[in-house]
Amino acid sequence: MFQKILVPVDGSPTSKRALQEAIVLAKLTHAQVALVHIYTDIAYLVDEGYINYEELQKTVQLAGEKILTEAAESVRQAGLITQTKSISAGNQKIAQAIIAEAECWQADLIVIGSHGRSGLTRLLLGSVAEGVTRSSSIPVLLIRGTGN
Template identity: 30%
Template sequence: MNEIKKVLIAIDNEPSSEKVALHGFQLGSRLNAEIALISVIDTTMIMTEGSVTPMEFAETMKNECKKNQQLLVDHVFKDYKVWTFVEEGKPHEVILNMAQEWEADIIVLGTHGRKGISHLLLGSVAEKVLRHAEKPLFIIPTKS
């Protein structure tokens, strides 16, 4: 097994992101690994009404992700150096592409544990990453 030197932590803007980030940080810091946070704006799902364009909405979402990441960096990671990425696209594809580009050794992400119609409608980013990943995954259940 290869040594884990880089940990990529995928988060969204849900309250459960802190739990995922904390588990990822614990793993990365114990291994003295580099750590990166990635948030993805799903541009395939953006629909807007009124005077807000999809591009403006995406920009607003990017800013929210950046704020969320900064709060996590300040609260969870404190003095630990953390890379941050906010990207656009299909979340599972972007996460997998970033893992390749950044040369992550493991991907940490959460799963909401949705079932039934909500799973069918929303899909599962974790499930799609799992099906297509070429890297090890550390999946954190975030269901309360």
Template identity: 35%
Template structure:
């Protein structure tokens, strides 16, 4: 029985599917869900945004977490959120540490399902979460044809 379900989210369709799966599992078991987001400032800077947008990034991340938490709450599931800067560690290490400290029983992670094997095995955050997790990890794929959302 999964009493504490940790769901790392990034605003993508895959992470939205992860939230829906967490709701589906948590509701009948009266489990608690924790949504985790790590602001990835390096990726943002590579995309051409300035580092001085940190307050804006944090505000958008906070809004995304609030919207996602409201979705979970409206389904009748107890939820809370946690927000990190990736400067605090890699996404995978933050998820592993949060799972350990919060005593998560399950991690539900969205996977984008990239087609090239190299993309899946080399460097994906999801793959590193699976390798570093001390608890079971359920991977949930976005529906075919869905593209990652901005954010």
């Protein structure tokens, strides 16, 4: 049985669907649920002459906090207790940051949404879910989006 379920959230419909599946599983197994939002440093996207980097980075962090707050409310409405964490990926890939947090928290399962990208989109953007699945020693439950 799973005792600790980690759910990465990004606010997308697929992420929300994964969260709902994690809630069902947690209720069945009486597991703890931890929510994590990973954000990247956007410094490489910023031209210093035109954009205030600190303000933009703060906006990214605040958006992540809002995503976590909404996800945590869904968990609480289901009668479960949760904890949340917002993490900067730094120079790591997002998948690696998710795995590192799951290992640190000693999760038994990672429940993550898969957007089902293919072709050029997948080549350009990569797949966080695929990266987690390939590299994690912790079991991973992939939840596909409804349109996939």
